[in-house]
Amino acid sequence: MEANKFFPEVHGNFAFGCMRLPMKNEQVDYEEFSRMADAFIDAGFNYFDTAHGYINGLSETAIRDCVSKRYDRSRFLLTNKLTDPYFNKQEDIRPFFEKQLELCGVEYFDFYLMHAQNRENYKKFKACNAYETAYELKKEGLIKHLGLSFHDKAEVLDMILTEHPEIEVVQIQFNYLDYEDENVESRRVYEVCEKHNKPVLVMEPVKGGSLVNLPKEADDVLRSLNGGSNASYAVRFAASFPQIAVVLSGMSDMAQMEDNISTMKDFKPLTEEERVAVGNVCGIFKGLNLVPCTSCRYCVEENHCPKEIRIPDMFAALNAHEAFHNWNSAMYYNSVLTTGGHSKASECIKCGKCEKVCPQHLEIRNLLVKVADTFEKA
Ligand code: SF4
Ligand code: SF4
Numbered sequence: 001m002e003a004n005k006f007f008p009e010v011h012g013n014f015a016f017g018c019m020r021l022p023m024k025n026e027q028v029d030y031e032e033f034s035r036m037a038d039a040f041i042d043a044g045f046n047y048f049d050t051a052h053g054y055i056n057g058l059s060e061t062a063i064r065d066c067v068s069k070r071y072d073r074s075r076f077l078l079t080n081k082l083t084d085p086y087f088n089k090q091e092d093i094r095p096f097f098e099k100q101l102e103l104c105g106v107e108y109f110d111f112y113l114m115h116a117q118n119r120e121n122y123k124k125f126k127a128c129n130a131y132e133t134a135y136e137l138k139k140e141g142l143i144k145h146l147g148l149s150f151h152d153k154a155e156v157l158d159m160i161l162t163e164h165p166e167i168e169v170v171q172i173q174f175n176y177l178d179y180e181d182e183n184v185e186s187r188r189v190y191e192v193c194e195k196h197n198k199p200v201l202v203m204e205p206v207k208g209g210s211l212v213n214l215p216k217e218a219d220d221v222l223r224s225l226n227g228g229s230n231a232s233y234a235v236r237f238a239a240s241f242p243q244i245a246v247v248l249s250g251m252s253d254m255a256q257m258e259d260n261i262s263t264m265k266d267f268k269p270l271t272e273e274e275r276v277a278v279g280n281v282c283g284i285f286k287g288l289n290l291v292p293c294t295s296c297r298y299c300v301e302e303n304h305c306p307k308e309i310r311i312p313d314m315f316a317a318l319n320a321h322e323a324f325h326n327w328n329s330a331m332y333y334n335s336v337l338t339t340g341g342h343s344k345a346s347e348c349i350k351c352g353k354c355e356k357v358c359p360q361h362l363e364i365r366n367l368l369v370k371v372a373d374t375f376e377k378a
Contacts, residue, residue, distance in 0.1 A: 001044030001265075006169075006199035006245040007145070009110070010077060013239055014264035015047035016040050016257075017203065017250035019054045019296070021062055028055065028062040036257045037067050041075060043261045049201075049248050051081040051115055052100055053302045064105030078106055079201075081115035081149065082130055085302055093133045097142070111201075112143040113171055116298075116359055118152035122160060131164050145169055149203065151359035154188035161196040169245065171201035173294075173359075175211060176237045176278045177285055178204075183292070183361060190243065199245035205238040206231050206249065208294030211281075215323040218284040221277050231256070232263040233270070237278055240269035288323050291315040291367055292360055299354035299364065307343035311354055311364060314345055314371045321374060333375040346372035 004010035022032040037048075048067060050059045060080070067076055080100050087093050101107060112134055114125055125131060137143045147169035150157050161167060170193050178184040193200045206212050211234040214222070222230055231249075239247045247264070251257050270278070293315040300311055314337055321329040338344045345368040354364045 004245055009046075009144075010246060011044050011046045012264060013244065013246050013267060014045055014235075014260065015049055015079075015201070015246045015248040016045070017248040018048060018050045018059045018063060020250040020252045021055060021059060022252050023055075028058050028066075030062065030066055032254065033062055034066040034070065036251060036254055037070075039254065039257050039261065041071065043265055045261075045264075046075065047077045047079070047110075047246055047248075049079040050104070051083055052086055052096075052103075053083050053298070056301050057103070060100065060103040064103060068105035073106065077110035078104060079111035079113065080104065080109045081113045082125075082134060083115040083302070084121045084124060087128060087130070090129045090133055093128065093130060094137070097134075097137060101142070108142045108144065110144045111147055111169065112137070112145075113169075114148040114167075117148050117150050117156075117160060118359075119156045120356075122156070131166070135166055147171060147201070149201075150189065151361075154185050154192045157189055157192045158195070161192065161198065165196075167198065169201060170198045171203055171248075173204045174200070174202040174238050174241075174244070175205050175207045175234055177207055177211060177282055178292075180282075181292075190241065194243050198243075200241075200243050202238045202244055202247040204294050204296075205247050206234045207292075208296065210290070210292075210294075210319075214281065215284065215288060218281040221280050221284070225274060225277055228263070229259050231259055233274060233278055235260060235263055236268065236270050236274075239264070239267055290319045290323060291362065293319075293362060294360060296359060298357045298359060302357050305354055306351060307347050307349060308341055309345065309348055309354075309368070310337050310342050311368070313337050315367065318367075318371050318374055330375050333371075344372065344376060345369070346376055 001011045004013060022029040048063060050063055052060060086096050114130060134146055138146050145168045148167055149171035172189050173184055174186045174190060178186040180187060212231045214230055222233055235247055238244060249260050293312050295312045297312055317329040317333050348365060348368045350365050358364060
């Protein structure tokens with residue numbers, strides 16, 4: 001496995017994102033996660049990524065039990081993040097950081113990111129001297145590389161990187177569907193990273209699975225190429241750009257792990273023919289008008305919806321209904337999504353809490369009206 005061109009301690013250019021781990025009875029499936037971690041490390045990779053809020057805190061402890069306890073610290077790298085809801089003043093940051101080290105079972109983090117930066121929460125990070133506090137932790141050797149993850153317009157990133165040149169690396173949402181998207185601005189955000197000479201970590205290369213389970217017409221476009229899974233084209237698209245250091249993939253089962261390993265172990269950039277094909281897939285997607293939800297679950301896990309509305313699952317059902325004409329979606333909505341204490345879309349009280357944490361800046365309240373119209377009036 002070749003050393004990473006930006007960070008020699010990183011093996012290759014592929015990382016294990018631990019936001020969507022395999023689950024069993026609402027707990028992380030340790031057996032499956034351990035098998036996946038073993039396959040990942042055996043293939044020569046070493047970069048794991050987590051955050052305190054992932055899977056309601058279960059991601060960090062799963063890493064402790066399935067990776068940190070089972071591997072010597074020299075065999076893996078770990079990224080964690082400072083996330084908005086978990087501090088309110090500067091004095092909160094160090095104890096929170098120390099708790100994260102303990103939960104993950106490690107004595108330092110290889111990368112530590114100011115999480116999900118945007119124009120709004122950057123104000124809070126500034127007021128709490130979060131960047132300065134993290135930089136102190138770096139000087140003490142508890143953080144090897146300081147970075148940020150980002151969800152906003154390119155001009156906001158330009159401002160932050162100008163104010164904080166000590167940031168070494170930037171994690172951005174980057175995939176072929178968002179590349180020219182006017183809301184996400186992947187291309188423009190990437191160009192800001194180039195301008196500031198910051199290596200890029202890619203999140204959401206398959207857009208929360210949207211680029212894996214393609215509508216038939218789009219699926220046919222990729223099937224006409226020379227083999228390779230739908231995920232492989234998306235991951236290779238992201239990894240083909242020169243400023244990309246690592247592509248993270250949030251994997252939930254062994255099949256996804258094996259597919260990604262086979263793609264990235266002997267990585268090859270997209271050919272011109274393949275680039276044209278993914279451009280055609282973008283054109284097909286645009287005509288479908290789908291909800292661009294990535295299933296990150298921030299709206300239900302970091303924010304506690306007072307009505308327990310299963311927002312991302314409802315958007316997935318709506319997209320399945322629109323893209324695949326999946327008529328089972330209505331039955332699923334009524335018999336699963338809106339039972340067990342979870343309210344219907346029409347019962348949203350429009351408090352707006354969910355929209356404040358949505359990294360995609362979705363108008364969730366309006367979209368839930370569409371969900372209700374589609375499934376509750378049928
Ligand atoms: S706006 Fe609706 S969906 Fe969002 S948190 Fe409030 S009640 Fe829940
Ligand atoms: S609605 Fe927004 S916050 Fe909720 S899962 Fe989708 S992208 Fe994430």
